[in-house]
Each structure stands twice: as C-alpha cells, then as structure tokens.
Amino acid sequence: MDFSLSEEQQLLKDSVDRFVREEYSLDQRRNLVATDEGFSRENWSKMAELGWLGVAVPEAYGGIGGGAVEIMVMMEAFGEGLVVEPYMASIVLGGGLIAEGGDEAQKQAILPSLAEGKIMLAFGYAERQSRYDLFDVETKAEKDGAGYVLNGHKGVVFHAAVADKIIVSARTAGGSRDTNGITLFILDNNCTGLSRRDYPTVDGLRASELTLENVKVGSDAILGDVDRGFALLDTISQQGIAALAAESVGCMTVLLNTTNEYVKTRKQFGQPIGKFQVIQHRMADMFIACEEARSMSYLATLRLEDPDAGERARASAAAKVQIGKSLVYVSQQAVQLHGGMGMTDELNVGHYFKRLTMIDTMLGDQDYHLKRYAEM
Amino acid sequence: MDLNFSADYRVFQEKARTFVSDNLPPDIRDKVRRGLNIQKDDLHRWQDVLAGQGWLAPAWPVEHGGTGWSLVERHIFQEELARGGAPQTSPFGVSMVGPVIYTFGDDTQKQHYLPRIANNIDWWCQGYSEPGAGSDLASLQTKAERDGEVYVINGQKTWTSYANYADMIFCLVRTSTKGKIQEGISFLLIDMKSPGIEIHPIRTVDGGAEVNSVFFTDVRVPVANLVGEENKGWTYAKFLLGHERGTVANSAASKQQVVKLKEIAGAERSGGRFLIDDPDFKRDIAEVEIALTALEYTDLRYLMASAKGQPVGAEVSMLKIRATEIQQRISELLMKALGYYANPYVPEALEEGWNEDPIGSDYAAALAPQYFNKRKTSIYGGSNEIQRNILAKMVLGL
Ligand SMILES: Cc1cc2nc3c(=O)[nH]c(=O)nc-3n(C[C@H](O)[C@H](O)[C@H](O)COP(=O)(O)OP(=O)(O)OC[C@H]3O[C@@H](n4cnc5c(N)ncnc54)[C@H](O)[C@@H]3O)c2cc1C
Numbered sequence: 001m002d003f004s005l006s007e008e009q010q011l012l013k014d015s016v017d018r019f020v021r022e023e024y025s026l027d028q029r030r031n032l033v034a035t036d037e038g039f040s041r042e043n044w045s046k047m048a049e050l051g052w053l054g055v056a057v058p059e060a061y062g063g064i065g066g067g068a069v070e071i072m073v074m075m076e077a078f079g080e081g082l083v084v085e086p087y088m089a090s091i092v093l094g095g096g097l098i099a100e101g102g103d104e105a106q107k108q109a110i111l112p113s114l115a116e117g118k119i120m121l122a123f124g125y126a127e128r129q130s131r132y133d134l135f136d137v138e139t140k141a142e143k144d145g146a147g148y149v150l151n152g153h154k155g156v157v158f159h160a161a162v163a164d165k166i167i168v169s170a171r172t173a174g175g176s177r178d179t180n181g182i183t184l185f186i187l188d189n190n191c192t193g194l195s196r197r198d199y200p201t202v203d204g205l206r207a208s209e210l211t212l213e214n215v216k217v218g219s220d221a222i223l224g225d226v227d228r229g230f231a232l233l234d235t236i237s238q239q240g241i242a243a244l245a246a247e248s249v250g251c252m253t254v255l256l257n258t259t260n261e262y263v264k265t266r267k268q269f270g271q272p273i274g275k276f277q278v279i280q281h282r283m284a285d286m287f288i289a290c291e292e293a294r295s296m297s298y299l300a301t302l303r304l305e306d307p308d309a310g311e312r313a314r315a316s317a318a319a320k321v322q323i324g325k326s327l328v329y330v331s332q333q334a335v336q337l338h339g340g341m342g343m344t345d346e347l348n349v350g351h352y353f354k355r356l357t358m359i360d361t362m363l364g365d366q367d368y369h370l371k372r373y374a375e376m
Numbered sequence: 377m378d379l380n381f382s383a384d385y386r387v388f389q390e391k392a393r394t395f396v397s398d399n400l401p402p403d404i405r406d407k408v409r410r411g412l413n414i415q416k417d418d419l420h421r422w423q424d425v426l427a428g429q430g431w432l433a434p435a436w437p438v439e440h441g442g443t444g445w446s447l448v449e450r451h452i453f454q455e456e457l458a459r460g461g462a463p464q465t466s467p468f469g470v471s472m473v474g475p476v477i478y479t480f481g482d483d484t485q486k487q488h489y490l491p492r493i494a495n496n497i498d499w500w501c502q503g504y505s506e507p508g509a510g511s512d513l514a515s516l517q518t519k520a521e522r523d524g525e526v527y528v529i530n531g532q533k534t535w536t537s538y539a540n541y542a543d544m545i546f547c548l549v550r551t552s553t554k555g556k557i558q559e560g561i562s563f564l565l566i567d568m569k570s571p572g573i574e575i576h577p578i579r580t581v582d583g584g585a586e587v588n589s590v591f592f593t594d595v596r597v598p599v600a601n602l603v604g605e606e607n608k609g610w611t612y613a614k615f616l617l618g619h620e621r622g623t624v625a626n627s628a629a630s631k632q633q634v635v636k637l638k639e640i641a642g643a644e645r646s647g648g649r650f651l652i653d654d655p656d657f658k659r660d661i662a663e664v665e666i667a668l669t670a671l672e673y674t675d676l677r678y679l680m681a682s683a684k685g686q687p688v689g690a691e692v693s694m695l696k697i698r699a700t701e702i703q704q705r706i707s708e709l710l711m712k713a714l715g716y717y718a719n720p721y722v723p724e725a726l727e728e729g730w731n732e733d734p735i736g737s738d739y740a741a742a743l744a745p746q747y748f749n750k751r752k753t754s755i756y757g758g759s760n761e762i763q764r765n766i767l768a769k770m771v772l773g774l
Pocket of ligand 1: 278340
C-alpha cells in the first residue's frame with residue numbers, strides 16, 4: 001500500500017497548483033464567469049500545452065498515458081481554484097467515454113484533437129424524469145437505414161454550448177427504465193435537429209437543455225456497442241465520481257483552511273472566536289470531515305482499476321456518500337463560522353459553498369448512492 | 377389539559393381566514409406561492425390592506441393602534457396569514473422599534489412615530505451590527521457626539537436589512553466610552569434622508585442584495601430623537617431582542633413550506649415513480665414535519681404560559697434555534713427534490729412578468745438560491761451559537 005505520488009505525479013501537482021495560484025484568484029474567476037463562454041480559451045490552450053488535456057489519453061493518441069491518479073491530482077487542484085474550464089465535462093467524461101468505448105476510427109478522430117485543445121466534448125445523460133438513474137432513458141434512437149434517427153430531450157448538459165461534439169444516451173430497445181437497450185451516440189453540436197437552450201448554473205458553470213428532433217446520424221456516430229451502452233455509462237460514472245470526489249476535496253480543503261484562519265483572527269468579546277470551545281469543536285469536526293472525504297477520494301480513484309466489479313461499484317457509491325456528507329457539513333459550517341461575512345458574494349466562502357452543494361447533485365447525490373450501496 | 381382551542385377562538389380563526397382570502401391581492405399570493413421576489417411595492421400594498429383594517433400591528437396596545445387581541449388570537453392570526461399565502465410583513469417598525477417607542481419613548485415620539493408605523497407610512501430598518509460588532513454587539517463604535525441640540529453621528533452599520541427600503545433607521549450608537557461598554561450606548565431614531573448617510577448594497581451568495589452597509593458621516597440628528605435616557609440604550613436593545621425572539625418560531629410559515637415540499641415531491645420523478653413515494657424521501661419529510669410539530673407545540677406551551685402571566689425567559693432561545701434549523705432543512709429538501717435541476721441559475725425567472733418557459737419545472741428557479749439564502753437564519757438575530765450560550769447560562773445555570 002502506498003498513498004504517495006510518484007515523482008512525475010508530484011511534478012504534475014506542482015504545476016497545476018502553480019496554475020491555480022497564478023490564474024485563479026477569486027477576482028480572476030469572477031471575470032471568467034462573467035464572460036460569454038464562462039471560461040478562458042487561453043487557459044484551455046495552456047492546459048493543452050502542459051499536457052493536461054491529454055493526461056489520461058493513451059500515448060498512441062497523442063496523450064500522456066497517465067491514469068486516474070493524474071486526473072485526481074488535477075481535479076483536486078481545480079477544486080482548490082474553483083476552476084471553471086470544462087475539464088470535467090470535456091476531458092473526464094467526454095474524453096473518458098471515447099477512450100473507454102470508442103472504436104479505432106473514433107479514437108483517432110477525436111482523442112488527439114481533444115488532447116491538443118482543438119475540440120471539446122460534452123455528455124448528455126440526464127433527462128427530466130430520470131433524476132440520477134443513468135438507465136432511465138426515454139430519448140429514442142430508431143433505426144434508419146444504416147444509421148439512426150434520434151428524438152427526445154437531454155437535461156442539464158454541462159458545457160454543451162462550447163462542445164464540438166456531444167455524446168448522448170438514447171434508447172434503441174427495451175422499456176424506458178431497462179439497463180439493456182441503451183446506446184450512446186456522438187453528435188455534432190451543429191447537426192440538424194439538435195437545439196440547445198444555454199444557461200448559467202448557480203455555481204458559475206454553464207449548462208444546456210437539449211432537444212433532439214429527428215436528428216439523423218450514421219453508424220459511425222454509435223459509441224460502443226448497440227444496446228449495451230449502460231456498461232459504458234456505469235464505468236464513466238465511476239470515473240466521474242472519482243474526479244468529483246477529488247474536486248470536492250480541493251474545495252473543502254480551502255474552506256477548512258480559510259475558516260481556520262478566520263476564527264483565529266476574527267475577534268468578538270475581546271478574543272479570537274477560535275478560542276470558544278464550541279468553535280474549536282466545530283473546526284475539529286470539519287477537519288475530520290475533510291480527512292474522511294480525502295480517504296474516500298483516494299479509494300474511489302484507486303478502485304477504478306479493481307478487477308472486481310462489485311468492489312468498484314461499492315467504492316464509487318461509498319465515496320459519493322461520504323463526500324456528500326462531508327461537503328454539506330464543511331460548507332455549511334464554513335458559512336456559519338464566518339457569520340454575516342459568510343453570506344456575502346465578496347468572500348470566497350460562498351462560492352465554494354455553492355460549488356460543493358452542486359457537486360452533491362452531480363452523478364447522483366448522497367441519498368441516491370446510499371440507497372444503491374445498501375442494495376449492493 | 378386540552379389540545380383544542382375553544383369555540384370562540386375557532387370563530388376568530390374563521391374571521392381571520394376569510395379576511396386573508398378576501399383581501400390578499402391574488403398576484404401577491406401567487407408570488408409568495410411561487411417563491412418569486414416580493415418587491416417593496418407588493419409588501420406596501422398588502423401592508424396598506426392590513427393597516428386599513430387596523431391589523432398591521434396587532435400586538436400593540438389599543439391606544440397606539442393595536443387590536444387588543446389576546447396572545448392566542450395573535451398566534452392564530454399569524455397562522456392564517458401564512459396559510460393564506462401572505463408575505464411576511466416588515467418586522468422593523470411593527471415588531472421592533474414600535475414596542476421600544478411605546479415602552480420607553482416620550483409622548484412626542486409616540487404621537488409622531490407610532491401612527492406612521494401602524495398606518496404603513498414609515499418603513500424602518502435596524503442599525504445595530506457593525507463590522508467589528510456582531511455577536512459582541514455591545515462593542516459597537518458608531519459615535520454620537522452632542523453638539524447643542526443635535527447628535528453628530530460618525531461610523532458604519534452593516535448587514536442592515538432593507539436599508540434601501542427604509543425611511544427611518546433605529547440605531548445603537550456610542551455616547552460614552554466611560555465605564556462598562558454596555559453603559560455608553562444610546563438608542564437613536566434617524567431619518568434615512570439625513571445628509572451624510574450613504575447606503576451600499578451587499579451582494580449575498582444567493583445573488584440577492586437584501587443587506588447593506590450604512591455609512592454615517594457627520595450626520596446631524598436632533599436630540600429629540602433619543603429614545604429614553606442617554607447611555608441606557610442597551611437596556612432597550614435587550615428588551616427588543618426579547619421581542620424579536622418571541623416572534624421567531626414562525627411555525628406557520630414553515631408548515632406552508634412543508635406543504636410546498638410535498639407538492640413538489642409529488643411532481644418530481646424518482647426511481648420510476650414520484651419522489652413522494654420514495655421511502656427515503658418520505659422519511660426525510662416526516663422527520664422535518666415531526667421536528668416542526670415539536671417546535672409548534674413548544675411555542676404554544678410558552679405562549680399559553682405567557683397568556684397566564686407566567687414569565688417565559690431565555691427558553692425562547694430554543695425556538696430561534698429549532699425554527700431556523702427547520703427552515704434550513706426544509707429549504708435543503710426542497711432543493712434536493714429537484715435533482716439536477718437545482719443547477720440552473722435563472723434569476724430572471726423570479727421576477728414578475730417573466731414569461732419564458734421555465735428550465736425544469738416552474739418552481740425550480742427559486743429553490744437553490746433559497747437554500748443558500750436560508751443559511752442566514754442561523755447567523756442573524758443572535759446566532760445559534762449565541763442562543764445556545766444563552767440557554768446554557770440562563771436556563772441551565774452553567
Ligand atoms: C442576512 C442578514 C441580515 C441581517 N440583518 C441585520 C439587520 O437588519 N440589522 C442588524 O443590525 N444586523 C443584521 N444582521 C447582522 C447579524 O445580526 C450578525 O451577522 C450576527 O449578529 C453575527 O455577527 P457577525 O456577522 O459579526 O459574526 P461574528 O459575531 O463574528 O460570529 C462569527 C461566528 O462566531 C460565532 N461566535 C461569536 N461569538 C461566539 C461565542 N461567544 N461563542 C460561540 N460562538 C461565537 C458566531 O456564532 C458565528 O458563528 C444580519 C445578518 C445577516 C446575515
């Protein structure tokens with residue numbers, strides 16, 4: 001057992017940490033959030049140059065050939081900076097899907113350009129009725145010659161507006177909640193029949209509602225096996241959860257440190273409020289919550305490679321439950337211990353609070369995964 | 377012991393219910409139900425209706441424009457307001473400064489200010505907190521220096537809710553630096569239009585700006601605007617905090633939120649059924665409803681004790697703690713009910729007249745911001761940590 005980073009991983013961490021320090025003050029982030037696209041293309045190019053966009057892409061396709069630990073290192077740092085570039089949507093989920101499920105031609109066509117920052121991806125898996133069930137898919141794909149024609153709706157698709165290609169799940173067979181009969185398709189964002197409604201999210205990101213009306217695709221748009229898409233969804237969801245866990249650890253670490261600093265310096269009744277025992281206990285519990293989250297982030301990441309599917313599934317669900325519990329406690333208490341200041345848009349606390357709150361919803365909230373875990 | 381109100385009270389309840397349903401403007405009721413932003417104009421219209429009936433300040437003594445209702449009747453009225461979908465009236469005049477003025481003010485102050493509050497003419501805000509004086513309010517620094525027949529005010533108040541709506545502000549100011557800090561504080565009534573007052577809105581996490589910083593630079597306030605005696609302001613402030621906490625349980629409003637939670641859970645899908653049929657979510661709703669019931673009956677126990685003239689003291693701190701925790705929990709469940717649709721940020725959807733299609737359901741846009749916003753409730757009005765300190769010290773003798 002070893003929980004330390006390799007030399008290369010440490011170098012990667014140092015360089016992502018530096019990026020976050022230099023490019024991600026709260027004001028810089030605020031400016032990015034206010035732009036049209038909601039992030040910086042310049043940052044994206046920089047990430048490409050530094051090899052971050054291809055960190056988990058195999059070398060054969062122009063990447064670095066790293067793995068889940070590299071993603072974890074990046075996501076934790078991105079969490080610390082509340083980074084708004086679409087790394088999660090485009091690289092972790094989008095790139096992950098192509099790497100896991102793509103055929104040779106698709107990998108050749110997409111992965112090198114993705115790693116170079118020339119194209120972006122998005123992933124539409126949720127629907128209005130689905131809540132967190134990835135298998136609850138009503139969007140239909142019907143056979144049409146060699147290809148398919150798609151009709152339906154995809155909800156809250158993160159960063160769809162900037163994606164060149166959007167991967168969506170659709171039903172090719174079975175009932176609307178069957179795990180069998182789901183197929184993934186790669187759509188061009190500008191394809192006929194696809195319309196988008198774009199909007200900002202409460203935590204400063206962007207998302208869209210997609211409507212698919214007779215979207216015609218060829219067989220080259222099929223990602224993975226027809227009707228067997230759920231396995232791919234499941235795999236990518238575990239990878240996504242590991243990345244979110246790392247991001248949340250980054251966010252929580254900042255809240256823990258910021259709050260710790262604040263209670264040492266904020267004085268009321270003639271002393272730092274950190275001298276009050278109730279505040280000390282609260283800080284101690286926040287620390288515990290952060291440590292638990294970090295452990296489960298490591299577990300979620302390292303178990304991705306486990307040959308036992310049951311172990312993989314349990315680790316992923318357990319991690320999402322624990323980070324959910326930790327992030328609620330840490331973010332609520334960070335606000336509370338800052339008093340009125342914690343409620344302001346001016347301080348960073350509220351921004352981490354909002355991001356963490358939304359991380360809980362991503363790929364299933366803690367209640368959802370607790371129920372799944374209990375039934376495993 | 378008897379859990380039911382007597383027949384007289386049921387008649388009163390019917391009267392209150394009919395009044396609200398007949399007189400609350402439907403557009404305002406609709407806004408409250410949908411969680412849209414209530415503008416000053418909305419509240420003003422509704423408070424005019426209440427004032428017209430003589431019911432804006434029910435708790436006040438009759439000679440100052442109150443109703444003469446018993447504690448129980450007032451409680452029932454509060455319930456009916458919430459149940460009928462009325463917006464919360466502005467508390468700063470009616471529940472805060474009003475009682476201070478009729479208890480400690482002089483006749484001129486009573487005659488001038490009280491009718492203007494009861495008739496919905498003046499709007500007030502509360503100028504207590506300062507950047508350096510929050511929980512430790514008595515350490516406040518805003519200075520009032522006597523210059524003939526005026527006080528000259530310099531300093532900064534902060535977190536002042538709805539200062540931008542207010543005609544008047546009641547302030548705690550420092551008039552002496554001698555002796556104990558509590559003994560150099562005075563209670564002043566200040567016209568918001570006085571030269572030298574500047575209001576800066578503070579943006580909050582939910583995207584709103586209900587709080588403000590209020591800066592005072594050489595603001596001249598007539599000595600006649602001093603309430604009671606100079607340097608006795610702390611006593612009046614403590615009296616007022618007691619008042620504030622007494623009205624804080626507000627279980628009626630939370631009950632309405634639980635109704636809304638059930639409606640939304642009945643519309644949202646989960647696991648191939650409706651969320652309301654999800655056993656785990658049902659349990660979450662049940663839990664918060666039980667906590668609310670415990671709060672409501674604790675409130676009623678204290679209320680009945682007060683009605684019999686038995687003193688209820690620091691116990692009310694418990695109402696503040698539980699009421700706010702319950703409000704926060706309900707807001708959390710409301711947001712969770714949305715699943716992914718908690719993410720979209722559509723502040724325009726909370727404004728009147730927005731008629732695009734909603735993103736997700738039409739109730740969705742308000743809920744995540746509301747969850748963020750409700751974190752304030754355990755911070756303001758004496759933070760929950762401070763309330764627990766009070767319980768431990770005053771009730772439990774620790
Ligand atoms: C939305 C909102 C509206 C408000 N409206 C008004 C208004 O209209 N008028 C007005 O005057 N004020 C208003 N306030 C201010 C409010 O009353 C203060 O925020 C509150 O008193 C806390 O003070 P603070 O923010 O300075 O926090 P601090 O006092 O600095 O407290 C920070 C943290 O330390 C804790 N703490 C402090 N002392 C102790 C102790 N002895 N033991 C244990 N824990 C302690 C607190 O509980 C809190 O968690 C409002 C605040 C908010 C957030």
